[in-house]
Amino acid sequence: MNKRTFIKLSSALMTAPLLSPLAGWANGDKLRNWAGNLEYSTDKLALGKDLKQVQAIVKQYPKLKVLGTRHCFNDIADTADQFISVVGAEDFMDLDTKNKTVTVNGGLKYGQLAPYLHGKGFALHNLASLPHISVAGACATATHGSGDKNGNLATAVSGMEIVAADGEVVKLNREKDGEKFNAAAVHLGALGVVTKVTLDVQPTFFMGQVVYENLPLSQLREHFDEIESRGYSVSLFTNWATDDITEVWIKFKTNSGKPLKAMPDKELFGAKLATKNMHPIPELSAENCTEQMGVPGPWYERMPHFKMGFTPSSGKELQSEYFVPRKNAVEAILAISKMGSRISQHLFTSEIRTIAADNLWLSPCYRQDSVAIHFTWKQDWPAVSKLLPVIEKELAPFDPRPHWGKLFTVSPGLLEKRYEKLPEFRELAAQMDPKGKFRNAFLNLNVFKK
Incomplete structure (x- = not known):
């Protein structure tokens, strides 16, 4: 596939409409996730429109899984028995x-x-x-x-x-x-x-966002904390093919929805301020992306990368993501950068973000400020399945915690060590679901170790 054909195809995929859990299924199609890499193991799906209906459905079936908006890339929500969904219930x-x-x-x-x-x-x-x-x-x-x-x-x-x-x-x-x-x-x-x-x-508050292009990796190494503190929210995009960060997206609060009196600096540690709206994949049109160039807007029209009117992640892609302690951010990024072209040929893009610590037991950020290294892969599972163990090995010194809803090969034993509250979570699950009604193969393997 040549570059022009790839860009055209990717653009079409990234503007495809979002399907509800019932769409397609109602026409006799198989239920799939957004990316299409996973065909669910049953097409039996019931919609719980209100609390009483949900209770009735739950009581009716011995095995059941909740199906949401289908943005998970692994089988965490799959079942061979019966689905229930509350997506499409009356708005409340x-x-x-x-x-x-x-x-x-x-x-x-x-x-x-x-x-x-x-x-x-x-x-x-x-x-x-x-x-x-x-x-x-x-x-x-x-x-x-x-x-x-x-x-x-x-x-x-x-x-x-x-x-x-x-x-x-x-x-x-x-x-x-x-x-x-x-x-x-x-x-x-x-x-x-x-x-x-x-x-x-x-x-409520207003925000603006700007994008800088081509940040040298050497500058990121020396100034990571300064770069990440430049905005309310900061995202770094790269495909690891070169020694730079392709794009730095900085989202910042503004006093009002009025135009800025002065634009941000034209340079950020060697990166140049973009002069047009950008897409995380530079070759693609920014039409689907939220407004940039410092133009103020409501928080919800700037914090996401993509507009609600488009569904950029319903195309043929795979996703993986690993969380490492914030203190190890630069070391982890440099470890991945060494893999360079071995990764880039299979990637659409990779995103690096920071997230604050919390006290939620199964959160990847449980009691640690974290950096998440995200991979949006081309939909080639044979290639990606070989790369994930190598990436996990490179990140192993930092005890990476994988995103639960994305693709990983971390063993259940390592998950147990890295999610220290898993044993206690199992005790709560045994109280609320003693017969394992809501368990499936993914949970049995990765959480309940069966």
């Missing part, structure tokens, strides 16, 4: 302005919630690269955005309503339930069906 958004929280139904997407909050004068502390994912699903796997002081999306959760294996409703609250809540916030779908989530909110 209850804003408590006094306590600065909002309660939503579990299937609601961030792209639906964010404009509502902004219109009411409130905001979330963080968003992922995509606004198309469901609130409950994103929090279940500790999906994250970026920022030295920003925790992952699950750190905004202050309350949950879960339908447990017996069909009964369990309500958990951060203040009242302490460590039990910290155990359940990132639950990997092992505890039940999350029907409502309560999130902390804050006063």
